[in-house]
Amino acid sequence: MSSWLDYTINGLIVGNVYALVAVGLALIFGVSRLINFAQGSIYLVGAYIGWVAVVQLHTPLPLTIIVVAVAAAIVGLIIERFGLRPLQNSVRIAPLLATIGISFVLDQLVMLTFSPNPRALPSQLPDVRFQVGGGTIGPLDLLIAGVGLTSALLLFVFLRYSKLGWAVRAASQDRDAAMQMGVDVNRVNQAVFGIAAALGGVSGMLVGMYYNQIDTAMSLQATLKGVVAEVVGGAGNVPGAVIGSLLLGLVESYGVAVFGTSYRNLFAFLLLVVVLVLRPNGLFASARQAPPEPLTGTFIAPSRPVRIPRWALAVASAGFAVLPLFPVSFYVLQTLINAWLLGMLALSLTLVAGTIGQVSLGHAALLAIGAYTSALLSLALNVPVGLAVIGGGLMSAALGTLLISPSFRLRGHYVSIATLAIGEIVSLVILNWESVTRGPIGISGIPPLSLFGYDLISPTSIYWFSFAVMVVLALLQGRLLDSHLGRSFRAIRDDDVAARAYGLSLNRYKSLAFIFGGFAAGISGGIAAHLYSYINHETFNTQQSILALTVVILGGLGNVVGAMLGAVALVGLPEVFRIAAEYRILIYGIVLLLLVRFRPQGLLGTM
Amino acid sequence: MTTSASEPLLALSDVNTFYGQAQVHFDLSITVARGHIVCLLGGNASGKSTTMKIILGLVKPRSGEVTFDGASLIGLTTPQIVRRGIASVPEARRLFADMSVRENILMGAFVRNDREAIAQDLDRMLTLFPKLGQRLSQRAGSLSGGEQQMVAMARALMSRPRMIVMDEPTMGLSPLYVDRVLELIRTINQEGVSVFMVEQNASLALEIAHEAYVLQTGRIVLSGPARALKDDPRIRDAYLGGSEAA
Ligand SMILES: Nc1ncnc2c1ncn2[C@@H]1O[C@H](COP(=O)(O)OP(=O)(O)OP(=O)(O)O)[C@@H](O)[C@H]1O
Ligand SMILES: [Mg+2]
Numbered sequence: 023m024s025s026w027l028d029y030t031i032n033g034l035i036v037g038n039v040y041a042l043v044a045v046g047l048a049l050i051f052g053v054s055r056l057i058n059f060a061q062g063s064i065y066l067v068g069a070y071i072g073w074v075a076v077v078q079l080h081t082p083l084p085l086t087i088i089v090v091a092v093a094a095a096i097v098g099l100i101i102e103r104f105g106l107r108p109l110q111n112s113v114r115i116a117p118l119l120a121t122i123g124i125s126f127v128l129d130q131l132v133m134l135t136f137s138p139n140p141r142a143l144p145s146q147l148p149d150v151r152f153q154v155g156g157g158t159i160g161p162l163d164l165l166i167a168g169v170g171l172t173s174a175l176l177l178f179v180f181l182r183y184s185k186l187g188w189a190v191r192a193a194s195q196d197r198d199a200a201m202q203m204g205v206d207v208n209r210v211n212q213a214v215f216g217i218a219a220a221l222g223g224v225s226g227m228l229v230g231m232y233y234n235q236i237d238t239a240m241s242l243q244a245t246l247k248g249v250v251a252e253v254v255g256g257a258g259n260v261p262g263a264v265i266g267s268l269l270l271g272l273v274e275s276y277g278v279a280v281f282g283t284s285y286r287n288l289f290a291f292l293l294l295v296v297v298l299v300l301r302p303n304g305l306f307a308s309a310r311q312a313p314p315e316p317l318t319g320t321f322i323a324p325s326r327p328v329r330i331p332r333w334a335l336a337v338a339s340a341g342f343a344v345l346p347l348f349p350v351s352f353y354v355l356q357t358l359i360n361a362w363l364l365g366m367l368a369l370s371l372t373l374v375a376g377t378i379g380q381v382s383l384g385h386a387a388l389l390a391i392g393a394y395t396s397a398l399l400s401l402a403l404n405v406p407v408g409l410a411v412i413g414g415g416l417m418s419a420a421l422g423t424l425l426i427s428p429s430f431r432l433r434g435h436y437v438s439i440a441t442l443a444i445g446e447i448v449s450l451v452i453l454n455w456e457s458v459t460r461g462p463i464g465i466s467g468i469p470p471l472s473l474f475g476y477d478l479i480s481p482t483s484i485y486w487f488s489f490a491v492m493v494v495l496a497l498l499q500g501r502l503l504d505s506h507l508g509r510s511f512r513a514i515r516d517d518d519v520a521a522r523a524y525g526l527s528l529n530r531y532k533s534l535a536f537i538f539g540g541f542a543a544g545i546s547g548g549i550a551a552h553l554y555s556y557i558n559h560e561t562f563n564t565q566q567s568i569l570a571l572t573v574v575i576l577g578g579l580g581n582v583v584g585a586m587l588g589a590v591a592l593v594g595l596p597e598v599f600r601i602a603a604e605y606r607i608l609i610y611g612i613v614l615l616l617l618v619r620f621r622p623q624g625l626l627g628t629m
Numbered sequence: 630m631t632t633s634a635s636e637p638l639l640a641l642s643d644v645n646t647f648y649g650q651a652q653v654h655f656d657l658s659i660t661v662a663r664g665h666i667v668c669l670l671g672g673n674a675s676g677k678s679t680t681m682k683i684i685l686g687l688v689k690p691r692s693g694e695v696t697f698d699g700a701s702l703i704g705l706t707t708p709q710i711v712r713r714g715i716a717s718v719p720e721a722r723r724l725f726a727d728m729s730v731r732e733n734i735l736m737g738a739f740v741r742n743d744r745e746a747i748a749q750d751l752d753r754m755l756t757l758f759p760k761l762g763q764r765l766s767q768r769a770g771s772l773s774g775g776e777q778q779m780v781a782m783a784r785a786l787m788s789r790p791r792m793i794v795m796d797e798p799t800m801g802l803s804p805l806y807v808d809r810v811l812e813l814i815r816t817i818n819q820e821g822v823s824v825f826m827v828e829q830n831a832s833l834a835l836e837i838a839h840e841a842y843v844l845q846t847g848r849i850v851l852s853g854p855a856r857a858l859k860d861d862p863r864i865r866d867a868y869l870g871g872s873e874a875a
Contacts, residue, residue: 185739192725192736199723202685204711204740204788324649 037271046218068223094223126611256304376580384445418544464558
């Protein structure tokens with residue numbers, strides 16, 4: 023059994039690893055006010071380059087570190103130059119979305135190149151441990167500490183004594199003023215992306231060595247942990263990021279010591295939400311510091327939506343409604359059922375992200391709440407499935423809104439981080455609350471859909487049912503958008519300061535949007551649970567949240583018809599072109615990138 | 630290249646600027662003669678700061694021309710424009726709050742590489758702004774407004790500019806500091822630096838300016854030698870009109 027000292031050492035070592043990721047995030051946020059969601063992917067790339075170097079090229083350790091740092095830096099430079107620089111004059115959300123797209127692409131490329139199976143990454147260091155006090159410490163611990171301290175020192179010298187370092191600091195405090203001193207912000211961006219990527223890549227390699235295992239799931243976890251540490255330390259604050267990382271490492275390590283391993287991440291995200299709510303500028307920011315976010319709209323691309331005549335919508339709906347009467351294959355119906363379920367989720371997200379401007383990255387949590395509620399109601403309490411699904415919608419509306427409400431006071435990118443964290447928390451609570459959710463085993467034997475006592479088992483009936491539900495939700499949402507309430511939503515999105523000045527209560531309207539959106543997403547999750555008959559804490563994951571976001575952007579943020587069209591396109595087109603499953607996420611990532619770059623208003627325009 | 634003394638140092642001609650749909654400048658034309666102090670007056674939201682941003686390349690005009698020393702600035706990036714010899718004292722000073730006063734002043738010399746001359750210029754700033762001597766290692770954000778204004782001016786001078794553009798340099802300062810700032814602007818100008826300044830306080834600005842322009846919701850409504858404008862009743866009218874529109 024490990025001692026407390028061991029947990030402390032472990033916490034500090036892990037914290038050191040987080041720091042390497044978080045410092046990069048802080049540098050980038052400082053200069054560009056951007057949360058780089060691709061940071062974890064660079065960490066992943068670093069780990070695999072390390073694997074290639076160690077296992078295939080047999081490089082000695084110091085050379086491995088250099089190879090990883092340089093290669094990762096090059097990836098960072100490419101991301102900056104081709105992924106982000108073209109978006110400089112784009113809407114504020116564009117770079118954030120681009121980094122999400124880039125992370126999908128990088129992760130998938132790694133997965134396709136190296137297969138998703140975990141690999142061992144030997145550390146090349148002797149496996150001995152020294153006694154220190156009541157604990158032990160090994161050469162790898164010392165290496166990680168050494169790399170952490172050396173990087174911190176190098177970074178300090180760079181920022182304090184080099185001209186480019188001054189430019190980085192100046193640009194992160196006041197970008198326009200720095201430009202007026204002659205600072206070329208592109209070079210500064212290049213520098214911070216290169217440095218952030220080098221540090222992130224080395225961090226990924228060290229973690230791989232620490233656990234002697236690397237796999238593609240590392241990426242998202244690293245991004246999340248880095249973001250937590252960075253925000254805890256104060257977004258954009260480099261020393262704060264280091265302290266935030268060490269704090270996070272310790273909190274996790276002690277949390278694991280007391281409650282067990284499956285709680286590790288829960289502590290991380292709870293820490294994040296608590297900090298975001300109580301001190302959104304981080305633990306070390308001075309109180310007067312203005313939050314580094316835009317005060318007003320311009321968060322989504324303004325555009326004139328494509329007006330689709332009512333008759334065309336009616337014809338299209340009728341067409342989809344009668345489709346099962348024709349001899350279409352089971353496979354086509356199955357695909358479209360998935361599209362309708364995703365369409366419901368997209369309706370929910372397009373309202374929340376598009377109409378009221380709260381770009382949620384944790385929307386799958388609403389599916390999970392709806393699915394678990396409906397499954398448990400029908401299984402444990404024998405509630406008829408039709409009612410159970412509605413119960414799932416209501417629970418998702420209520421609980422989802424309650425869970426999200428701490429983030430109502432946040433803006434812009436912070437909303438995205440908070441919703442991402444809340445989404446993770448929901449999935450971790452499901453994992454750990456075994457008495458109700460059956461924990462990691464999941465829930466099986468969920469009864470099939472039924473309506474007024476008739477089981478809906480044939481694909482045709484399921485198709486009609488889910489299509490009808492989606493259309494009803496869409497009509498309701500259309501009504502909502504045309505109402506006074508809809509106008510208030512958009513006013514809040516476009517200028518929350520002005521909206522508040524007009525006397526609109528932001529919390530109330532945000533709650534209403536999430537209640538409506540939560541209901542639609544919960545219904546989708548509920549139906550899905552009864553279709554799948556088995557769900558667990560990973561059925562509804564971040565990948566789905568991002569997929570939904572891609573759908574919504576594809577259709578046009580806030581656009582109801584666009585949400586449904588986007589769902590059909592994104593689910594349907596890969597089937598039409600018979601794209602193999604392992605390439606799909608890659609395609610989604612590329613679609614997101616292309617959209618952000620060339621058509622941020624989506625197919626049908628934002629509303 | 631022949632630069633005749635009569636050719637203006639800076640010229641904006643027929644500039645039209647938009648933020649999205651909203652037009653901020655309507656055929657704006659302004660010239661700054663070599664060695665002169667030119668003042669742009671106007672009420673709130675009349676487009677003064679935007680004029681500065683046009684000169685510095687922070688905002689691009691939809692049409693019109695901006696030339697400095699005979700060469701067009703259109704299409705150049707802000708750092709490129711700064712390297713041509715235009716320094717700035719932005720609205721609300723915009724110091725690098727978490728950097729020291731020394732670092733802030735030295736940031737002004739970012740476009741230069743002559744280390745020794747930079748060190749000399751730093752000393753010169755301390756004679757020009759003696760109060761800053763004791764504050765060099767202090768966080769710039771912790772200074773008083775007046776002191777920050779001194780730092781911003783020193784920072785601008787450090788690039789050895791040919792022209793300084795200043796956005797409301799006296800805003801929020803105590804009367805004592807206002808006089809001091811105006812005095813310094815005059816000193817800077819006498820050392821050969823042309824000055825283009827934006828002001829709301831007409832009577833103060835006209836004290837030191839050679840020429841002045843009055844901007845009202847994006848249009849120049851009045852211009853001429855400062856001495857003539859000082860007694861012009863229309864200055865008052867333009868003013869009232871400008872602030873009512875805001
Ligand atoms: N970035 C921007 N986006 C959209 N509109 C802007 C932006 N900056 C300024 N404006 C608008 O342009 C107009 C002119 O602004 P500007 O800052 O140039 O005025 P000003 O004369 O400097 O005002 P003040 O005396 O308040 O400093 C204002 O109506 C302002 O709201
Ligand atoms: Mg102004």
